[in-house]
Amino acid sequence: MMEIDEARLIKRLRARDEGAFREFVRAYEQQVYNLVYRMIGDPEEARDLSQEIFVSVFRGIESFRGDARLSTWLYRIATNHCHNRQKFLARRAHGRRDEYDDSRSQEGGRLIGERLPGPEGLAVGRRFERAVQAAIAKLDPEQRKLLVLRDIQGCSYQEIQQITELAEGTMKSRLHSARGALKEILAPMLSEMQGGTTEEDKS
Secondary structure, eight states: OOOOOHHHHHHHHHTTOHHHHHHHHHHHHHHHHHHHHHHHOOHHHHHHHHHHHHHHHHHTGGGOOSSSOHHHHHHHHHHHHHHHHHHHHHHTTOOOOOSOOTTTOOBTTBOGGGGSSHHHHHHHHHHHHHHHHHHHHTSOHHHHHHHIIIIISOOOHHHHHHHHOOOHHHHHHHHHHHHHHHHHHHHHHHHHHHTTOOHHHHO
């Protein structure tokens, strides 16, 4: 993420400086998109919702009290928007896509497969990414939120507490349960991949 002077940026946002808004979006757009995509599981929905989140933050910047980092407040708003969108999609029976959009979502700026040599490594990495996203999509919303914030977005425990307003013990216990659930869901998928045969390979 690009370096920003947070105090100065907040002051400019409160003054309704559109240049500050563009700077704000550039600084956080990838992190917000990754968070929303992991929570929602649909790239198109994630793009639309990410835009709505930034507009909501800009409109509501006066309510930012400064008791947390700006990024933490942004994540709190983003997770609340995701929660509302999940309920809306459930009512509309929209469902979620299990396919991973590897052209947009990144971890550390690179796909896992890109750390492996050659086309075979890239293909394995992409299959693994799709398996992870499919497994995350099967977690309940609370588990998904905690796991995404900690293990994908890299938030500290303190930041997660500020975002979720959970007590430390409760947050850590639920995160532990989320990791266990994810491991259980992933196990047969990874076993199939290690066996070298997937539905993608058969087609």
